[in-house]
Amino acid sequence: MPDIIQLLPDSIANQIAAGEVIQRPASVIKELLENAVDAGATQIKLIIKDAGKTSIQVIDDGKGMSETDARMAFERHATSKIKSANDLFCIKTMGFRGEALASIAAIAHVELTTRQAHEDTATKIQMEGSMLTKQEKVQAMPGTNITVKNLFYNVPARRKFLKSDPVELKHIMDEFHRVSLANTDIFFTLHHNGNEVYHLPKSNLKQRILGVMGKQMNEKLIPINQETEAAAFSGFIGKPDTAKKTQGEQFIFVNKRFIKSNYLNHAIRAAYEDLLPKDMYTPYFLFLEIDPATIDINVHPTKTEIKFEDERLIYNYLRVSLKHSLGQYSLGPMLDFNTDQNFFSNFKGAANIQQDQAINTGEKFKQQPNSPSYRPDKTSVKNWEDIYFGMENTVLKGDDHHENQVKTLENEAYALSGDEDKDLKNFVSVEPYQLHKTYIIYQVKTGMMIIDQQAAHERILYEQYLEILKNGEYLTQKELFPRTVELDPSKSDVLKSILDKVKRLGFDIEEFGHHSFIVHGTPSGLDVNISLDEIIDKLISQYIGNLEFELGIEDNLARSMAISAGIKRGYSMEKQEMKAVIDLLFGCQLPQKSPSGKKCYIIIEHDELGKRFNQ
Template sequence: MGVIKQLPQSVANQISAGEVIERPASIVKELIENSIDAGAKNIEIKIEDGGRELIKVKDDGHGIQADDIESAFNRYATSKIENIDDLYSLYSLGFRGEALASIASVAEIEMISRHQDSDQAVKIRLKGGEIIDKKPVGSTIGTEIIVRDLFYNTPARYKYLKTTTTEFSHISKIVSAEATANSELSFKLYHDERQILSTPGNGKLKDTIYAVYGSEIAENLVPIDIEDRYIKLSGYLCRPELTRSSRSHELFFVNGRPIYNNLTAKAVETAHNKLIDPGRKPIVFLFIKVNPILVDVNVHPAKREVKFSRSQIIFDVINKAVRRTLKENDPTTRIKLKQSSGLNETDKDSEENIERDQLFKKDNEQLKQTDTENSEPKKMNTNNKSYSDQNVSKNNYNSQSKNKDSNNYGNKYRGSNSKNYNKNNYQKNINYGDEKGQNQENISEQTKDFNQQIAVNENQEYSLAGVEAEESYFKFLGQIFNSYLLIETDQGLKIVDQHNAQERILYEKFYAEFNKKDKASQSLLLPVKIELSAEEREIVRQYEAEIREIGIDFSDFGNNTILIQEVPVLLKNKPTRNIIEELIAELAEAGKAKSAAEIQKRMLEYLACRSSIKAGQPLTKKESIQLVKDLYKTENPYRCPHSRPIMINISREEIEKGLGR
C-alpha cells in the first residue's frame, strides 16, 4: 500500500491559514479589503483583547447574495478572477478566494450579509471550517463578519501571539494604511469599546492623513503629482525636518493597494540623502499608478509585498521626482515659535478635537455641494482651504500662491536650475505668505517636460546656483554672536551657521580638486613619522590598500611606527600628521569595512572642518554676503558634510504669530 495520502480538506485549510493568517492583523486586512472590493463607503472595525477574543468588521457594501453565502467559505472560491490572464490585470484587492476559508478553519466565524437586491439578510456560523448554523435574519444592506476565539484549535500558533498592545499595534497600522489608501471611505476603529481612529471619508487625502497621523505631519506636507512615461506619482512628502527612526511612516500604494517594497523605500530615502540626519527615515505617502501587468501582487501569501517588472525605471522616476519636489519646496529646516495659550494639555486636546470636527464638518458640506467632484481617489483632490496647498501639475513642477505683500529689494525668485537662465523669467518681487501662513513658493511657470527638468543639473542635487546665489535674492541683515548670519528671503528669516556653511563650500571644493583626472601626489621633503598603538597599526594593515588608493604612501618604520612619504597634492602645506591620525581613529571606530571612497570622504570632511571659519569669528558685511553666495552655489546648501543643518528658517507667519499680530 502506498504511503502518499491526500490531505483532508480541514488540514489543507489550516496549512493555507498558516500562510495567509499570521496574526489578528492579517484577518483585519483581509476583511477590510473584501469590504472595499464590495463598494463600501463606511467600514467599522471593532477589536477586543488585541484581536484574540473578537474581530468585527462591518461595512455598507453591496453584500453577498444568499445563494453565495456558503460558497464564500470554500477554498479558491472567488468572484474576482476567472482565468490565469486575470492575474495580470488585477483591479480588486482580494482575488484568490483563500481568506474566508482560512479564517474559518482556525476560528469561530459569524457572517450576516444582505445583498442590495435582497429584502432580507442571511446569517451563517462556522467553527473549524464547518457550518453549524444558517438562517435568514433582518439587517441593513452590507456585510458584518465577527471572528471569535482565534487559533482555538491550533494552540501552538496561539502561543506565539504577542501581547495585546503589540497585536493591536499591528492592527492599527493595517487600518491606518488602508484608510490612507482610501480617503473617500470612512473608517472607524475601536479597541475594547474605545474609539481609536475615525476618518472623514470626504475624498481628501490630507484630511485623512490629519485624522490618522495628526496635525504635525499634516501641516508639514508637500504635494507631489508627477507623470513620467507610464508611471504616475501622487500624494505627499513630509518636510525633511520631520523624520522617524524607522520606516513606519513610509507608506506606498500601488494602484490603490498598500504595499511593502524595498525598491520604493530605497528610492525615496536616496532622494533624501544629505537632507536628513543619518539613521533617520523620511515620512512619505506616495501613490504609484502603473499598468497592472507590470506589478506582481501574488509573490507573497498575504499580498503584503509586490514585485515590479521594470524596477530600475521605477526607482529612477521616484528618486528624481522626490528629489526635485523637495528642492522646489525649499528644504531649509523650519523653526516654529510656540506661544503659551494658558490651556492645560487636556484643554489643548479638546480644542484640537473640536477644530478637527469642525474641519471635517466643513469639508463634508463642501463635498455635498460638489457632489462627486472628489469621489475618485485617483484624482487626489486636496484643495482644502484649511491647508492652502501648493498645486503641483502633472508634467510641470509649478507652484501658485496667493500672496498679499511684497518687498521691493527682491527679484529673480526660484525656478529652473539651468545654468543658462533668463533673468526676465523670474519675478521682480519677493512675495510673502497668504492668510493661512503657508509660505508657498511662487515658482515661475514653465512648460518643461519632467524628463527635461530632471536632466538639468542632475548631478547638482539641491544646488541653488544661477538664481538664488544672486545677491538680489536675499537681503543680508547682519551677524549675531559672531557665529550666525541673518538673511531675509521671501521664505522668511534664515539663520545661517557660518562654520557649517563654509565647511560645505570647502568640502565640495576639495572634493572637486581631489577627483581631477590629472590628480597627483606630492612627495614630502621631510617624511612624517607617526607612532601607533598595536591596535592602530593593525587597522593600518587592514586598510593599507584603501589608504594607498587615495594617494597616501607610507612605509613601515618598525615598532608600530609608519613613515608618511607621499600625500595628495591637496594636503600640501596641511597638517598631515593630524589628518592621518584622524583617519586612523575614524577607521578604528568604524566597526565595519570602509571603502577607499569612504576613507576619502572622511579625509575631506576633516580638511573642510579644520579649514573653515570658526564660531565666534567676526565677519565683515562683504565677507558674509560672499559666504552666502558661495553657499548657494554648492550642490547641497542645506546640510554640511556631517549632515548637520546649515541654516534654519523662521517664516514671516511664525514671527507675526509670536508677536501677537
Template structure:
C-alpha cells in the first residue's frame, strides 16, 4: 500500500496560492507587475469593495498569443527566464511563473487579450480547476484581466479578510509602490467607480507629489550618490516633517519594491539626533546594485532581497543620507545648537594660587601593627558602594508573566505623604513601609479605567464646536483615518468630509480636550497598525483608552499641590488594578524598614 501520493495540480495550486495570494492587494501587485513586464505604458486598475468582489486591470502591453493562454495559467510557466543563470540577471518584475496559476486556483478569472498581430483577440475563463477553451472575441491590443470573488472556494480564507476599507488601504499601498517606481507610465485607479488617481508620465518628484501630497514637494531633500557597489538615488523627507505613523518609507532595489528592516535602520541612524521621539523618517530611495550581487529569489512575494555585501550597502546608504542632510543645512541641534546654559562658566576659572597645598604624614604609622590594620579596614568600608535610594527607578521593561494581584488601601494614607522630585508621591502604610508611587503611571491607570468605562458603557455626550476644526490629510492618511472613523463616531466625535483631503471636526466627546484631537487620531492610527502587526487582537475601546491615558496623564516632573496629590492617591485606590499601568509598567514600589536599616548601618 502506498501512503505517499503526488498531489493533484489543483491542490498544489491552492497550496501555492496561500504563499502568493494573501489578500486582494497581492493580486493587485502581481497583475500590475505583469502589465509592466508586458511593455505597457498605459494601465488602468479598478476595484470593487476593496478588491474582495472584483479586481480589473487593463493594459496596452504586448498581450498573450492564443497558443500560450492556457499555458500561462499553469505553474512555473513563464516567458521571463529560461535557465537558472537568468535568476542572477533579472530585468523583469516577475520570474517565478506562479502568479496566474495561484490566482486562478482561488478566484474566477476572465482574460481578454490581443497581440495585435492576430486578426482578433481571445477570451479565456478559468475558475478553480475548471476552465474553458480560449474563444475569439473583439478587444483592444493588450490584456484585460478581471478577477472576481477572491477565495470563493476557500471560505475559511475569505473569512479572514478584513473590512472593505482595510483591504482597499492595502491595495492602495501596493498601487502606490508600483506607480512611484514607474513614473514613466500612465496609471488610472478607480475604487467603486470613483476615480482615485489619474497619473500621467512625469519625473519621480512629480509622481511623489501626485501620489502622496502636493505640499510634500517643499519637504523633500534629493539624495544621489554613485559608488562601485551601489547607486543611491531618490529623496528623503526633512526631519521636521517626520510622522509617528508609517507610510512614507519606500525602498526600491533594482526596480523592485523591497522591505528591509536592515536598510531602514541605516536611514534611522543617519537621522540620529534630528527626529522627535517616536517619529519615523520618510524616504523614497532607489538602490541600484549589480544583479550578480543581489538575490531577489528569497520569498514568493519577491519583496525581500539579500545583498552579497550587506554591511557595505548599509554604510554607503547611511553616508549618502548624512551627506544630503549636510548639503541642505540640516544638522543635529545636539551638535551645533548647544544651550549656553550647559557650557561651563569660564569666568570662574582663575590662575591665582591662594594657598599652597599641604601634605600631612603620620610619622608614627606602622602598617604591621594590629591597630593600623583595623584602621585600614575601617577606611576601606567607607568607600564600599552600596545601593542608595537614588538608584530607585521605574524605568524598566514591561512586567512579563503571571503577576500576584496586590490590592492596597491607599486612601488610608492620603494625609501622610510627600512629593519627591515632582515625580513620585511617597506615602507610609500601616506597617511602616514606604510606598513610592510614580504619579504619571498612576494617573495613566486612573484615566485608562475611567475612559474604558465611558467608551464602552456610557457612550454619549458630545459638545458641538463653535468653530469647527479642519484636519488635512493626504490620500493615504485619509484612508487610514476612515478605518477608525466609525469607532470615533460611536465615542461622540462628529465629522464631515469637506474634500478628498479635508475632514471637519464638528463635535467632540465631553471628556476629551479639543486641542489634542488631531494628535489622538494620529496616535490611534499608529496603535491600530501596531496591534495588527503584532496580531494582539485588542479591542478598539482598549486601544483608545490606552492612547487617551498617555495623552492626558500628568507628566513626571510636573509640580502638584497637596490636594492634587491626594486626589491621585484616592482615585488610584478606586482602580481595579493598582500595581500596573495600562502599558504593564509598575505604578509603585515598596521600601521596607529592614531595607532602610541595612542602608543606615
C-alpha cells in the first residue's frame, strides 16, 4: 500500500491557518492596526471601502521595515516580538506569533510599502495568494502603508459567509474602538467609502472616550484609579442611572490589550450590588496594568482571552476598586472603608482570601414592595392609552385592512393557538391581577394564564409599527422647543441611512451637524419619562444588534422600536392597562411570541394545578 501522508504546500497551509486568524474584514483590521501600534506609530489612518470587502488600507508613521524584513514579514512564524519561549511571559506588544501577514497574504491581494527614517528609499512588495508577485524600490514617507484588496478572493466559500456591509462595518467599528481607546497617545482617523467617520487626535482617556462614543457620555462616567505594587486599575465606569438593556460600550483592557472575561464582568456587576436590575448594563472602560509574568495571553487565536495566575485575587481587587469609586460618588451601598483599605494595603498577601468563597451568579434585582394602594397618576394612564389607542388617528394608505386585521380576542385566540389553546376563546369574567410588577394573571376556562407584560407589549407594538412602516405614517407630537441628540459616529451613520423610515414612525428628525440630529417631534404616546436621547440611542443600538439576523429594514426597525418603547418589568399596571394588553395581544397575528422570540404567555391547566396539590 503506497504512503498517503504528505506535507501540504505552503499556500494551502497558509489558507488553513488563515481560517483561525482571519474570519472577516474586521480581523484583518485588528491585525494591521495592532502592527502599526507595535511599530511605535504616532498617527494611524484607516481607509476602508465597502466595509472592507473591496479594500482595507492602514497608513502609519511608525519605524518601518528594512527591505529584508519587509519580505520576511510574510513568512509564517516570522516575528520581531519574541526570540524564545520565555519571552511569551514578558510580552508587552500586541502581536507576537508572526501569523497575521502570512495569513492575510494567503487569502487576499496585498501591497506593502515601508521605509525606515534613515533610509533614502522605500520597499514596495506585492503578494497574491502567498506568492510574491513584485518587489521594487520606490519613494515614500517613513512608516508603513499596507493595502489589502479582494479579501477571500481564492476562498469563495469563506467569502460567501460574509454578512451584509452594515454588519461587517459594525464589527470593524468594534475593533477600531478597542484599539483607539487603548492607545490615546496615537492620532487615529477612519474613512469609509470616502467619508471621514472618526477623527481622534492624541488626548487623555476621557477625551478619547467622548471622541469615540459621543459627547453624551460626558456626564455618565465615574473615574476609577486604584494602584498597588502588584497591579493597578484605572479608567471609567458608568453611573447606575445610565444603565441600558444592551451590553455595548463595555471594555476591559489588560496591559492595553482588549480582553473578554465573563468572570471579570461578574466582578463589575457585583460591585454595583443592588444598584442595577439583573438585565441592565452600564458602560465601562477599565484598564488593568499587571506584571506580564502573571498572565498567559497565548490561549486563544485572537488573543482576546487570557489566564491570570491568581484570577480570584483580580476578581476581588476589581470589585473592591469599583465599590470604592461608587462609594466616593455616593452611588454605592455603604462601605466599610477601613476593611476595604486593608484589602489594598495587604494586596500581596491577598492570596489568603478564602478559596471556598462562593460567587452568586444568580443575584437578582430586588424589586420594591408592590403597594396595593398605589395607582399611576392621570398622566401615566393617559400616556399608556396614547401608546395603545393613538393609532386610531393614524393615516393609512389603502382600504380597511387594519380594521379587518384586528379580530376579537376569542376568534383570534381560537384561530391561532390550535387545539392546545382552544379554550382561550371562553375567558372567564374575572379581573386580571399583576404579579411582581412583571406578570399578568388571568383566569381562563382551562386554568390560569400568565402573561409576561414586557414580551406582550413588545409583540403588540411590533405588529403596529410594522403595519405603519408598510402602509402608513404614525402621528407626531410636536415639541415645544426643538431638541438636539448627539450619537457616536457609528450610530449616527446608521441613523442617517434609515432616517426616512424613522420619520414614518413619528419622529420629526433631521441631521444637524456632523453627528448630531435635531428633533422637532416624537411619536404620539411615547413615554415622557424616558429621555429622548435614551430612546433614540436604544433604538439605534437595538437596530445594529439585529443586523446579524439580516432582517429587512422595516422588520428590523419595527422590532427595535418595539423593544425600545415597550413597557418594562417593574412597571405597576392599572386594571384597564392589563385588560388592554390582553385584548390587544390576542388581536395580534402571532400572540405567542415576542419579536425576540420570548414567550408572551403560558397556561397552567386545571389538571396541572391539581397534580401540584396531590389531587
